[in-house]
Amino acid sequence: MTALAVSDPHKPGSATAAKTLSGPQKSLLFLVSLEESAATRILAQLSDEELRQLRKASSELSEASPQVLQEVHREFAERAGKGVPASLKGSASYLRRLAGKALGEGKIAELWSEKSEQGPVAELSKLDTATILGILELEQPQTIAVILAQFDSGKAVDLLSQMPTDRQTQIVLRMARLQTVPASVIADIEREFAEEIAALGDTSGRNIGGLEAAASLIKRLSAEATEGLLEELGKTDATAAEELRRALFTFEDLVRIDGRGMQVLLKEISTDQLVVALKSASDDIKEKVFGNISTRAAAMLKDELEMLGPVRLSDVEAAQRAIVETAMGLERDRKITIAREGGGEYV
Known part of the structure; x- marks a missing residue:
């Protein structure tokens, strides 16, 4: 086992010593070494920027040996000394779940949906609502779902609320079913709206958020609009409607x-x-x-x-x-x- 494996598809065996770890990476190691209740209390005290840095660190680290844990977390030497490695492969989802408990799903769903890179979809979101509605008017529900899932939830709900009810239902249903969208699909959509802007360099695809993104969006609709949307969705996919209803309230x-x-x-x-x-x-x-x-x-x-x-x-x-x-x-x-x-x- 390497001292610390850093995610790199081209160099799966590459290692980094504890002394070269960034502050957020060391903080992540510390958090995943704690009991869940203690980690949750710490996360509740962090700023949005600190959470963003931890989120980034969770995508960079994969595992840490006991030796690295001893260096980075001397106060946890006993745990590390048992020779049990700390796996960080699930740290992203673990961090997401703990942060949701500490700060509330609404805040975290929005924070986790933020994109670190600017592309054509981000530029599209800066246009006024009427212009965007005109651009999206002839697009398929699946395409609109992918786009709205990447918008700020406030902007997305503003757009959705001005669409016909049947179209709202189709879009939310597809958004709830989204998870990771292939990079090629994202690139095709982005080229359609901005040919002059090169496609993003990410070749692994993009995590759209699916159910969480859909829930974050319709939470902002009026009570009447939300219930009407869920009822219509239930006629098409009762399971998705029930999952979405549950995601609305934790x-x-x-x-x-x-x-x-x-x-x-x-x-x-x-x-x-x-x-x-x-x-x-x-x-x-x-x-x-x-x-x-x-x-x-x-x-x-x-x-x-x-x-x-x-x-x-x-x-x-x-x-x-x-x-x-x-x-x-x-x-x-x-x-x-x-x-x-x-x-x-x-x-």
């Missing part, structure tokens, strides 16, 4: 429920379920819960959390998902209100 979004609504929700879920769900929750979520129950109940809940032993991540996520489903049901029944990112309510 456990961390519970902070968007007002005080009265939180009290209504807490009456519908069991204490056991709540304790497990709060195991990896952010401080904001915990404070939201504690602030909407009696002082005595809050003290008891805190005691149960402290006494709770290790819990499988899958069990925590299942408990959180169940509570989210309950909240969504209450919202559909108009019993609680969940604030939207751009104002209004979730449906």
